[in-house]
Amino acid sequence: MRQHYFLIILCLLLPLGSWAQESQAISGTVQTEAGTPLPGATVFIKGTYTGGSSNEEGQFQVKADFSKGPLVLSVSFVGFETQELPISAPDNALIVTLRPSAMLDQVVVAASRVEESIGQVPVTVEKLNQRQVEQITTPDLVAGLARFKGIDISSSSMLSTSFSTRGFNSSRSERVIQLADYMDTSIPSLSSNFGNLLGTPILDIASVEIVHGPASALYGANAFNGVLLTNSKDPFKDQGLTVRLRGGNRSLLDGQLRYAQKFGERVAFKLAGSATMADDFIADNESATSNLIEPNNNAMGSNLGYDAVSRYGDIGNTFGASGGALNGKTVFLPGYTEAALIAGDDKTHSYKVAPSLSVLLTNSIKATADYKYTNATTTYQSASRYRFVNSGAHQGRIQVEGRNWFVRGFTTRDYSGQRDPSSDGSYNLGFLGAFLQTRLVPNTYAGQPGQPAQLPFANNYFQVYARNYNQEFARNGSNADAAALFARTEANRLSPQLKPGEADFNDARNAITHNPTPGQGARVILRSIMNDGSAQYNFKSDIADLTVGGAYRQYLLGSDGSVFEDTKDGDRIPNYEYGAYAQASKTLLDDRLKLAAAGRVDRFKNFGTAFSPRASVVYSLGADKQHNFRASYSRAFRAPTQNDQYIKLDVGRAILLGNVRNGFDGYSVNVLRGASPADAANLYRADKLTLEEVNSYEIGYRAQLAKKLYVDVDYFRNSYNNFIATQNFVGNVDGTRPTPAQLATTNAPGSAVRVIQVAANVDQEVESQGAAITLSYSFSPALILNGNYSYNELSTNDFKAGTQSFFNTPTHKFNVGLDGLLLERKLSYNLNYRWVDAFLYESTFATGTVPVAHTIDAQVGYTLPSLHTTLQVGGTNLLDAQNLQVYGAPSIGRIAYFGLLFDIK
Known part of the structure; x- marks a missing residue:
């Protein structure tokens, strides 16, 4: 290569x-x-x-x-x-x-894949210029987008962030696409972005554009709820050296660099890179896990133990008749906290190097070859919490472009540390906690009346708990609470856990995190490849402007069996999709009326063919066309993620399986709570996955009034068919329905009858709607007041039992901010207050309420022109308020910094 x-x-x-x-x-x-x-x-x-x-x-x-x-x-x-x-x-x-x-003077390319004035864009678009990007106060670019209209942010940790628009937010960003110079920045193995890990380095970003809502007609499947496009600086147009250095609390060190230089008139080179290091935020939620995820869970604080959100290895055992007084009760192991399992390895980092070489073949045709290398240590949340250590991706691109066309190809290869078990690598916190908790450790009874002083004993927490519970229950007049307290105290004393920090714990942790064998170790291996080729041509004519293009994408999925159904050293799992699109647009009535129609046909290996249309109209009023009204209809498709298609991950309480073959038969999880398997209402059937579809209607108004007041308001209504949701049921892992007698062996060691979790299409229509408004008033360059408000609502509430919608979006949220330039543009400042309403957050890992959040971000910069230097001070969540974005993840607290920006043109 x-x-x-x-x-x-x-x-x-x-x-x-x-x-x-x-x-x-x-x-x-x-x-x-x-x-x-x-x-x-x-x-x-x-x-x-x-x-x-x-x-x-x-x-x-x-x-x-x-x-x-x-x-x-x-x-x-x-x-x-x-x-x-x-x-x-x-x-x-x-x-x-x-x-x-003025705001209407902006030119955007993301909405229609061609340059157009933002006033005549047919859909809702947000654009950040270079100055706005550099004013973002969060360590990661994507996390800083929360201050803009209609954007939801989900941070699993400091540097692991995803975004969404118009609902159905998640830590995995599977309903949006994120592009850097039109290259997909997702990690192929996870169908997810780690913030701006594989994106454009901050100092090389010329602009950021966010398209709200469906965009499959031009971008294909999964441009379902939005598109995030970063455009990099051209080395022919923007040359020189720029360096930014920052340091702050949480041991934050951040360095950014960009250098670009022309060699003659035909060749230009640039090098961009970044390095960010800090103490990561650690999850510490001790609330009980939802019964949707752990059906037999006890209440928080129960002396029977309980499965806590941020404890791992707190496995439950439901006792039958042989359990005596515990018959029907579930006892949980104590488990380990996230801080204990990470064991002091709480540092996070993100390193990125991105060289690029461009050559002018003629004065209007440019060829570019570039490469990106990224490496990060961070915590990511999906079906579990994952600690990715020295993980990242390689990405290479070749592109040739002219005034009206381009041809490009790129490849992305991900990794999660080394495959060599002796080296450091990534691991699953859930597996690590479970294997540590159940590891056999020699132990002794000490000082028990009638017992030898030293009696070898193989640690079995449940046996010790049951024996002491039954003895105390009989002795204490059938007092269940007293029996549970006594049994828990004795079980913790007589069959203790490995204690964090001690040699036995460290040895066991080291062995488990380095063991990649499924069912024995917690090691996570990512080694997938994504290859992508695309081309586009724009035709200009008096009849209409026409854009045509096409793309092909291939996936080669590899995990050594740690995520997918592949095997160690076996062939990667192949998958592919391809499509072609066309868009025609025409301006009429002295360029006041713009009509456009687009359509795309996509073909998928596992899902057949899909057609995504979009039709729009924009009309401009006023002498300067300052009043712009828009309306559009779009249909988009979401392809199930690679995980939804091919996952095979046993998390103990359930096994997660891909669903692209013959579907699954089984029973509702209610049969584990005593419901009759003979009752037809408890039978379960999931057909193989198919594409999810959304039909979206949008209207909007965008205006620049008196060159001082800018307003952008939109309303949308979405209707989803074949909605993809996660479902839990009881069945055989081969997809067949077990006999009623076999249900007694559910989740037992070696049993094929399991609680199974799959992605499946819900046989019902799901609807959502929302509105948003942005206002910006420019008193002068020294003072600009801006604000935005967003409303989102899931209209469908009657989901089938056991189904989660993953809407994960607050009904109300708003931002209010100030920014400006003073002292002949030497002094710059910005201040933003963000308020987010409480909302229900659902995921396959944890479900619960995310509380109200109030955060304040600010930055001040002063430029010394003679030194080419800007002094910067700022921070995010300056009051260190509770700022939870993903239930089960940590609250993202205060990050403050002081920095220097050197810019030599």
């Missing part, structure tokens, strides 16, 4: 013939309306890659070829309107004055 990349890069560097042009110079100065020079403004010949940027005095020089007639000079700077100047001859005394930009 490496040899192929070197050969391609070498070919790009070979001479491709001289450019038939006679270059002449255009030069001048870029300044504000007040006459202040603007260093770092980009100045280019429109439609080409010919140009550069202004120096510290705002001066620029561009070589131009006038042999084919007049040219257009495009001049832009963050926060200012782009100016386009017709140039018919060389000019060395140009004065280009840029005015502060």
